[in-house]
Amino acid sequence: MAGRVDLDGNPIKPMTICMIGAGGFIGSHLCEKLMSETEHKVLAVDVYSDKIKHLLEPASLPWAGRIQFHRLNIKNDSRLEGLIKMADLTINLAAICTPADYNTRPLDTIYSNFIDALPVVKYCSENGKRLIHFSTCEVYGKTIGSFLPKDSQLRQDPAYYVLKEDTSPCIFGSIEKQRWSYACAKQLIERLIYAEGAENGLEFTIVRPFNWIGPRMDFIPGIDGPSEGVPRVLACFSNNLLRREPLKLVDGGQSQRTFVYIKDAIEAVHLMIENPARANGQIFNVGNPNNEVTVRQLAEMMTEVYAKVSGEPPLEAATIDVSSKEFYGEGYDDSDKRIPDMTIINKQLGWNPKTSLWDLLDSTLTYQHRTYAEAIRKAISKPVAS
Ligand SMILES: NC(=O)c1ccc[n+]([C@@H]2O[C@H](COP(=O)([O-])OP(=O)(O)OC[C@H]3O[C@@H](n4cnc5c(N)ncnc54)[C@H](O)[C@@H]3O)[C@@H](O)[C@H]2O)c1
Numbered sequence: 001m002a003g004r005v006d007l008d009g010n011p012i013k014p015m016t017i018c019m020i021g022a023g024g025f026i027g028s029h030l031c032e033k034l035m036s037e038t039e040h041k042v043l044a045v046d047v048y049s050d051k052i053k054h055l056l057e058p059a060s061l062p063w064a065g066r067i068q069f070h071r072l073n074i075k076n077d078s079r080l081e082g083l084i085k086m087a088d089l090t091i092n093l094a095a096i097c098t099p100a101d102y103n104t105r106p107l108d109t110i111y112s113n114f115i116d117a118l119p120v121v122k123y124c125s126e127n128g129k130r131l132i133h134f135s136t137c138e139v140y141g142k143t144i145g146s147f148l149p150k151d152s153q154l155r156q157d158p159a160y161y162v163l164k165e166d167t168s169p170c171i172f173g174s175i176e177k178q179r180w181s182y183a184c185a186k187q188l189i190e191r192l193i194y195a196e197g198a199e200n201g202l203e204f205t206i207v208r209p210f211n212w213i214g215p216r217m218d219f220i221p222g223i224d225g226p227s228e229g230v231p232r233v234l235a236c237f238s239n240n241l242l243r244r245e246p247l248k249l250v251d252g253g254q255s256q257r258t259f260v261y262i263k264d265a266i267e268a269v270h271l272m273i274e275n276p277a278r279a280n281g282q283i284f285n286v287g288n289p290n291n292e293v294t295v296r297q298l299a300e301m302m303t304e305v306y307a308k309v310s311g312e313p314p315l316e317a318a319t320i321d322v323s324s325k326e327f328y329g330e331g332y333d334d335s336d337k338r339i340p341d342m343t344i345i346n347k348q349l350g351w352n353p354k355t356s357l358w359d360l361l362d363s364t365l366t367y368q369h370r371t372y373a374e375a376i377r378k379a380i381s382k383p384v385a386s
């Protein structure tokens, strides 16, 4: 660990990082990385700590004293400014970020992704602190190509679908399609941060994650989250596989996504943290353009991988079609295709993702099976109260 240097050969000095949303999926992996591979200190802020409990206890852990948990809700806690002032860098991950909430809880979604992030930006700007803010690939919305006729040859041209930080437009649906409440709130906070940089000299980096997936993502309904809850697709499909139910394909599963392994993506964030001269003032796509599938193909691959890791044969009818209205309710809409352009992150940080979709599903579903199969078996065999 000692003697580590940045990409320009300068020694890396230990810093204090205020990480808001540290108890979530990305935060837990980032804390793990910072504890095991660096000497930085983390002030971990969240309302939950379950996903980082293994890093906080016992006191004999090699990094004890370098990570401190602060249970607070950033909506209404005056301790936030003090924590930002104590740190050299703030990383803001806190957000409502599950699509099932965007159209059913649009107010909470907008407040969480815009209003609640405002004081974080303000305190960083006023106190001259660096900020790494987590936005989303959803700010791109739909591709230009999706508006072309279905049989247009131009749909094959990357100019009509590859998403570039500095040139692609942000294309959302109408206001009644409340799905876009999240993307729109994220876009506005990006613009505010950018403006704080331009007008007040805020040192910022904006991250646009493209479907990062891996262990500890979201929850399994009825086991470590609400029975009626709808997590993101990895956890939805994992839940179906664990319960031996068909995987639900929303509107035929035709939408396309690129998935990146959380551990690859965390490497990119690590580079941003330790190379401020290269990361400040930048907006970075972080994804894996080589791992593109339709949601249907994802379901098929997950079914195959899960059969391998669990030793259980797949169901004969492994998938079932559902309408988006039935699954998500009124006001849902979808991004058609998400391929990140990698030019900027390549040039600034030399980062490239490594893990194939098959390999990342293999390790993730091995984790899901090991963590949840027994709990699901018990939950299913419990007699129903009469
Ligand atoms: N995982 C992805 O692929 C992905 C994709 C695009 C964008 N993002 C963005 O990355 C960030 C982190 O995502 P994640 O996947 O880790 O989500 P997550 O839901 O697992 O983590 C978010 C964490 O923030 C905490 N939080 C929310 N509101 C809070 C508040 N008011 N006070 C204190 N803590 C609060 C939650 O308790 C949770 O632990 C989010 O901003 C999300 O929009 C993630």
Ligand SMILES: O=c1ccn([C@@H]2O[C@H](COP(=O)(O)OP(=O)(O)O[C@H]3OC[C@@H](O)[C@H](O)[C@H]3O)[C@@H](O)[C@H]2O)c(=O)[nH]1
Binding pocket: 097, 098, 099, 135, 136, 137, 138, 209, 211, 231, 232, 233, 234, 236, 237, 248, 249, 250, 251, 253, 255, 257, 295, 334, 335
């Ligand atoms: O059971 C399911 C769940 C989801 N899906 C579909 O799978 C696709 C991916 O769904 P996800 O739940 O992962 O969410 P999305 O990729 O649409 O958005 C996510 O991407 C970027 C982040 O900002 C957020 O974490 C989230 O908005 C969507 O087309 C969705 O309709 C299913 O077909 N079946």
